[in-house]
Amino acid sequence: MAKRPCHSSSENPNLPSCFSQMDHVLLSFLSLADSSPPVSLDLSFDRLLDSTPSDADQALLIDRAQVSVPSSSVPPIAPLVNVFSMLDSQSLCHAAATCWMFNKCAMDPLCYENIDLTTVVPKVNNAVVYTVIQRAGKSFRSLKLGIVPGPTSSPGSCEPLVYIFQNSVDVSSFSWNEKKTRQGKESLILTRTCLYPLSVDNGTAGALLRRLHLYNIERLDNTSLCMALAACRSLLDLEIVGLHVELRQTLMSVSSNCHLIERLFFESSKTGRDDSLKSLTCVDIVNNCPNLSSLSLRGFKIHDYKVRILVSGFRKLKYADFSTSYSITGTFLRNLGSVSGGNLLEVLILRDCMHLKEVEVARFLTAIIDGDFKFLQHLDISNREGLASEGDWYQRSYNSSIIPLQQVLEVRPNICLLAEFTSDGCDLNSEVSLPSQLSSHTSDGSLLMIREQLQ
Template sequence: MDTLLLHCPSMTKRPCCSSPSNPRVSKLDRMDRLLESFLDLSDSSTLSLDLSFDRLLESRACDSDQNDMIERALRLGSVLLEAGKRSARKRASMHNAVVWALSPDLTIKVFSMLDTQSVCYAAATCSLFQKCAMDPSCYADIDLRTVVPKVNNVVVSTMVQRAGKSLQSLKLGIVPGPTASPGSSQPLVYTIRNSADASGFSWNDKRSRQGKESSILTRSCLNPLGGDNGAPGFLLRRLHLYNIERMDNAALCAALSFCPSLLDLEIVGLHVELRQTLESVSRHCHLIERLFFESSKTGRDDSLKLPTCSDLVNNCPHITSLALRGFKLHDYKARVLVKGFRKLKYMDFSTSYSITGAFLRNLGGSAGGNLLEVLILRDCMHLKELEVARSLTAVIAGDFKLLRHLDISNREGLASEGDWYNRCYNLSNIPVKQLLEERPDFCLLAEFPAEGSFVEIEQMIGSDINSDISLPSPLSSHTSDGSLFISSSESNYSSDQGSGNEDSRDHSFVVYEESSDEVDIMPG
């Protein structure tokens, strides 16, 4: 091998800097010269190198020696390959840093405007972007919602730790897709049953799907909010949680205790109790303005008590939007909530099992409910025709002056006074004409099945069927004069059908460790 080095043209021009007094330098220099001799080989010499390796391999008489030589050749090739890739990345990063038009602070500003997945994709491109994407402001609004379970606790913890005190919003869980909240002033809401896109998604479908694939988010996924003495959760403004099967009361309440600045809480499909959740909100989240809670067990949760309602009203006076969907909520409890919240504008008690509508009596004036703009009582099984008529009469008389949207749609029709087994499938006894004359801008949604086509209520009580909530958009719900939507056709009413609308995009999140040059891709 020394003879080969002496006849290498590049080596004859390179002075020897080794010294017998420094054997380490001599060894490194010899390694450099050896590597340089290999790298100086021309493309035409690669065949000779291949033949030379075969000859050396054949010169080993023992199989174990031949195997050892092959292993060492593979290891050497792998080391050279990785060294070349690492150097290429470093040079590419230096090149990007030179030609990239934006300064690091502006780059970070741009990244902070991107969604979480886009930030992860940007960080995967080069070291320059990776360093910029490590800034806490890039993770102020963490959105790790997916269509299928992919995000685990490690990803959540990594993102929250990066955000630190900059964390403003955290959204986790499994959703069928992004949907708007029709008929409300609410921003984009990811829920199971309140949009045209996802109106066919039923809880029965959800159960069958969950039997085949379980979420990899566990009850401890929110623990990072309490890290660093609660710093990440202290300034959190928005927390949205969807269909995290393993979340329980203790874990959720512990997480809420770290969020005193919370303004917006949305919970869909979690196996947590209404009373305990509202008690925790009342105890820790005094600034909350929007509370959206949809039960995972429609009509079964009867845990809410009057003291809890009173505490929530007294401790959370800033609530303007309240949705308690799918709970066994009685009128006297609903009345305490509506009357107590003096800033309430949006209210949704859809699929509340026990509500009759009596809670609305005398609430349209100064006694509470006078600021109400949107009222949704969709699929409330006990909602009475008489109470609806009384409420609309109060609107005609001048109460509920700001109310502009009322949804009384019901897949079982409205209940008759005195006997809720007798159902009403039209608005013949409700003063709709007078209402539209007094309030031409009023939007009334009253979508019923055709009379005689509804399933016997006794069968529904004894089964595990849960009703879908499908809130049509006010724009598409108006008649030609833009004032009313009434449907008696069952074909127009969303029932328990498969959604067929799952987003097929592959959501994945790339997570980097700052202490390593390598990239760890976390399936997300």
């Protein structure tokens, strides 16, 4: 006897008893193939995702869909995840809202290995920070957070974005309309507990962190920062700009917890007013953080003998930046080339140090001529107010006759020597230039690179 053709359940409710529930679902779906308007599986699946209450339930639904659909019709996830992992955090969020496949890729922990939540105006709150760190899981390695002045390159440029931190951003200057959100929504302001996710679960997330950059978070205080650093025992790179935190307490916390640190960049939010650093703190961080190779302490009131402890103590130090430091006169440079720490310096930046003395700069350059500091490649002694005279720092020198610039360039023609004192500059031939590898560490003002071309 010939078998009867199958019909939809609406046309023929007497289907064979052997039909399973899945058979009925498939038959119902096929009966809609010629409907008007046509059925879109993607749209239906997106609606199901939108109706799902939590991220975990959404992930479960996506996993079930992938198991049910033949692998030949589903794009491979792994290559997409590799691409998504290269996106910045904001682009990742936009991609996640595109379709269920992109959402699946955007939920992969690898996409959150390097989290960048920096913005030009306040757009991020504590809940966002917690969510993305949780999504990162064991892949978590880097966190950038806070308010930045903005990139130096325009959107679409092939050059990497370089953020300049010559002056801290005053977040209080933003209007209330920029800070508040739509009625009923949580405020988009980071509070003092924004780094709390690093410390939860016995510091599980903090222990994974290698790089932490914090910019102009006005509510973050000493206690909150030190609590976060206590969890970051594998931290290699710490950058702090515009936070209302004390230098001494921060360095003490780094010294106690971050023994592997290699780079420390700290710019004061109160230029010339933080004189909290003690000699004992300098000794402790030198002894406890032996791998430090890059040190920037900008805008602090640090005396020469403390600077000398730091520069001469770190055995691997290659980069030192004390720009806009208030109390430095330059005496720490004396005989610095004879100690193992200072003699390894490749970059030294003393830009706009108000009390930097002309005579100390002259002694330092003479030491270079005599053969010290063989590894030094970049030196910045520029000062908008000129250099201080020996007897009275109120007397300023703008075109020194005792500083042997010409002789240094004759002995070390490959050194990059920056000596901008006024708009008129020095008498030597000069050209405006800035090595690209140093652009992220220097100010955005024009720089005079004095490089005499010897005949």
